[in-house]
Amino acid sequence: MTDAIEYSGLSKTYGRGKDALTAVRPTTLSVPWGQVIGLLGPNGAGKTTIIKMTAGLITATAGGVRIGGHDIRRDRAEAVRLIGAVLEGSRNVYWPMSAWENLMYFGRLKGLRGAEIRPRAQWLLAELGLWERRHQLVGGFSRGMQQKVAVAAALITDPQILLLDEPTLGLDVEAARTFKDWIARLARDEGKTIVLTTHQLQVAQELSDRIAVIREGEIIADLPTAELLARHAENRFEVRLDAPLDGLRASIPDGATVSEDGIETRIVLPDADTRALYGFLDRLSDTGAPLTAVAKAQPSLEEIFIRLVHDELDEERTS
Amino acid sequence: MTSRFLIPIGNEVRKGLRFAWSERLQILIELPMFGVFILLLGPLLGAGGNIVSGQVEWTLESETTSIMLVWFLPFVFFYMQVVKMFWRLLAEIQSGTIEQVYLSPLPSWLVVAAGRVVAALIETAFVAAGTFVIVAPFVDVHIVWNTAALIPALLIMLAAIGVSLIIAGATLVWKRIQLVNDFVLTMVMLFSASAIPLIVVPGWWATVGHFFPLTDGVGSLYRTLFTDQSVTDPWGQGGFVWLMTVSLGYLAAGIAAFGLGERIAKRRGTLGRY
DSSP states (O other): OOOSEEEEEEEEEESOGGGOEEEEEEEEEEEOTTOEEEEEOOTTSSHHHHHHHHTTSSOOSEEEEEETTEETTTTHHHHHHTEEEEOTTSOOSOTTSBHHHHHHHHHHHTTOOHHHHHHHHHHHHHHTTOGGGTTSBGGGSOHHHHHHHHHHHHHTTOOSEEEEESTTTTOOHHHHHHHHHHHHHHHHHHOOEEEEEOSOHHHHHHHOSEEEEEETTEEEEEEEHHHHHHHTOOOEEEEEESSOOGGGGGGSOTTOEEEEOSSOEEEEESSOOHHHHHHHHHHHHHHTOOEEEEEEEOOOHHHHHHHHHHTOTTTTOOO | OHHHHHHHHHHHHHHHHHHHHHTHHHHHHHHHHHHHHHHHHTTTTTOHHHHHHTOOOOOOOHHHHHHHHHHHHHHHHHHHHHHHHHHHHHHHHHHSHHHHHTTSSSOHIIIIIIHHHHHHHHHHHHHHHHHHHHHTTTSOOOOOOOGGGHHHHHHHHHHHHHHHHHHHHHHHHHOOOHHHHHHHHHHHHHHHGGGSTTSOOOHHHHHHHTTSTTHHHHHHHHHHHHSOOOTTSOOTTSOHHHHHHHHHHHHHHHHHHHHHHHHHHHHHTOTTOO
8 A cells, every 4th residue: 555645755946056945855755644744844944845845836856746646746636636735824715705615615626516515514614613603704713713714624625634834823822722632633533644844843742643854955853753752862850940040050960951931940950860869959958949840851852853953963864 | 527627617706706796896996987988088089180179079979989899898808807817816826825726636727727717707798798888878889789790709808818828827927017917908908999990000000919919809890890891701900810810829828828837836836925
């Protein structure tokens, strides 16, 4: 059985000559059916270019993309039939039309008949809490609601593959959480294959089965999320104080890292040396510092991402 | 197979009409302008000598107005077709919805080009008809309908579609080409007027006019509706073969330009970038 998405030597260079800009270096990668892959990278890393080449919206300079075994250029119709996309920075849906009109429009645009679209549109709008407002113009919706309509439009044909480029961009905390929960449901309950790009690494960590980190058009790490976290796991303790550090600096063990936000202080002891921890806690106790938490901690995906992108390029190159 | 093509075209027409409805106030403001323009132009067109001597008679003369309508209505159609195609496409590029449209499994020529062409066709036919309805109560429009006129009318439509596709292809690549768009429309308006016997133009003007998309179509409409000439008679404006060549040439150029613009935009990655 073919994979959901296959990139073979896929690359993209914009422009020619001395103005040429390589956005994506030759990339070979496969995404199995039902997998959620997070494409992470700093701005300009090439994430959006990969997403758009996957959808056939940008022509690759070399190499190719196969969607469910269909070449995106030679067999475009069959390939895009499998795809739904929410693209970054785009409206994705028509603001002068209602949510209902948008779903009917995009359903027909993808070759469905009205009778086939209506039940699915009804279900999607109800699921996303938009049923009561289905006849209102999308232009009058909040950003979160507009994004929900965009997702519903992307799902109107029940595609097996979802391309989500910065889907939580500009959403408030609550809307982003609702959105994230819904994506998680799509992956878990409906087995959708999802390619997700986001700068919210917590979202990526929670949703993705696999993480690919891109820097300057090159994939520098490509591992299952759990394995990526495990590879960078450290035995360390984290101590939190409900106060600024001020007079406590002398008490901090060698090698510890300190971060302060003016209210809370976070001290990370680099290895799980319990003796050092007890000694530090004793010194804190003497000063009466307000201790709020002591926990064994692992680096977050955000820390790993920053390390990968800035520090450990050579070690973490994808085999 | 037929429904495979009709559903997306119907979809685009529905969307076009939906957008036209949201722009209804603008259309209602524009529509009387077209009528007023032609009513005011009637006493002036071809009356340069009278204007110079200050002896313009502000009367609405039936024959002049009728001939002007035969020139002006195709131009209104052409204008609206090109303008609507350009601005709607630009709006979709600006907002980014164009990329979602390109995610359709249907061929892009069908949804991005043909669908919009038909949508604009229906809207512009409505505006052209509205202009006629506004002018008719003020002056006795005397046009003897001849079925043969459908041939030049169809060829005018094909030429207009061709030009709108050329503009659309260029819009996909260069985006902000309003000035080029306006320049083309003005040139077509000026040169196509040489096809009606109301103004006298220099020989070079008439010759150049033959290469513009409306000139021979308007000339042939005039001859079919106001003279007894058959549609197959070789017309003074260049003849039937030339009319076919120009109209179908613009259509072919439009299809080619649109395809080329699309390929360039995809290669540059600027399909949805403004």
